[in-house]
Amino acid sequence: MKTAILSMSLLIVLCLGGYPDSVLAEETRISWESLSPETRELLKGAERRWDTLSPEQQVRLKRGAERWSTLTPAEQERAKRRMQRWKKMTPEERERIRERYRRFRELPPEDQKRIRNTRRWYRELPQERRDQIRQRWKRLSPEERREIQRRYRNMSPEQRKRLRDSKRQLQRNGGNTRKQTK
Helix, strand or coil: CHHHHHHHHHHHHHHCCCCCHHHHHCCCCCCHHHCCHHHHHHCHHHCCCHHHCCHHHHHHHHHHHHHHHHCCHHHHHHHHHHHHHHHHCCHHHHHHHHHHHHHHHHCCHHHHHHHHHHHHHHHHCCHHHHHHHHHHHHHCCHHHHHHHHHHHHCCCHHHHHHHHHHHHHHHHCCCCCCCCCC
């Protein structure tokens, strides 16, 4: 039972915000019997109330189950850990994350791509370097943080490109700010 609830919760999180409501509203109800045996197994916690769910909810759950079944075991474990972290958050923390996600989705595609690339770059750094960056950011006052963010927003595309290029060079040098001499 606990596994079914966890699976259902994970499916809901996987589906959050993935499809515009206008697209889902065009879908029709999905009968429980029309679901594949694998999908029914994943969604068994919702079987008793399936007919009371809106078509949008049914579509989201079905798509989430289909997506879940394509994940590797490692990806499923990662999703479970994320769900456990989500459940431990306060309602205020969850709402803050939802709002950030809404703002992200409103950004132009090139800004979304830039943010994803920066996040990927950060995740690929050695843990020690990430800890250094995090500690340095925490030591900044709120005013200093806002000033850094303001300066970045006001950079021209060429300036941002130079900054990204220097970041890449820094990454290639293993985080060393001095150029390697031969």
